[in-house]
Amino acid sequence: MTRVLTALALAAVIAAPAAAQTKPSLMNPASLTETAPATYKVKFDTSAGEFIVTVTRAWAPLAADRFYNLVKNGYYDGNRFFRVVPNFMVQFGINGDPDVQRNWVGARMPDDPGGKKSNERGTITFAHAGPGSRTTQVFINFRNNANLDKQFMPFGEVTTGMAAVDKINAKHGEDPNQGQIQANGNRYLQKEFPDLDFIKKATIEPAAPAPKK
DSSP states (O other): OHHHHHHHHHHHHHHSOOOOOOOGGGGOGGGOOOOOOSEEEEEEEETTEEEEEEEEGGGOHHHHHHHHHHHHTTTTTTOBOOEEETTTEEEEOOOSOHHHHHHHTTOOBOOOOSOSSOOOTTEEEEOOSSTTOBOSOEEEESSOOGGGTTTOOEEEEEEEOHHHHHTSOOTTTTOSOHHHHHHHHHHHHHHHOTTOOBEEEEEEOOOOOOOOO
């Protein structure tokens, strides 16, 4: 009987899906300092569909570098779109794992100079709570929000799949509590707002090959 139980237990372990592993680099923001390419594309596979963001580093170099490092190391995978305001913007970027998130709360970066790109429909911008407070949260503009230009500097734009962005569930608006998300991550959101759309995976798209001479 013991042998049977042992065999069953072993089979269950083999059949169980592997737990997601957090990259050690996400626990140490200071280690993620790679300079981003002049332009790069990020593919977002989400519960609302796929979309691609094209980043132009010249618009906001510090933001482009931070976003590149976060995406490359899997920071946005599993993130919920926790703030969705119709005809304004959709926001994400609080990590679903509180152990990861607490390392990024104080990982602030200086502001980029503004005025290089307006907050047009489809542009993506780091959110902040005042000068020099940008960390990981970003938002995508649903409309032209030029009134934000003096405070928020876009670093990229949705170039494919804006229809998927438009489909992101706006049912809960601004109801999810950011303090609770910071403290309890996806456990809180799955319990209180289980129908929020989310990012399955965000990946840096391979660079196009150089044209042959």
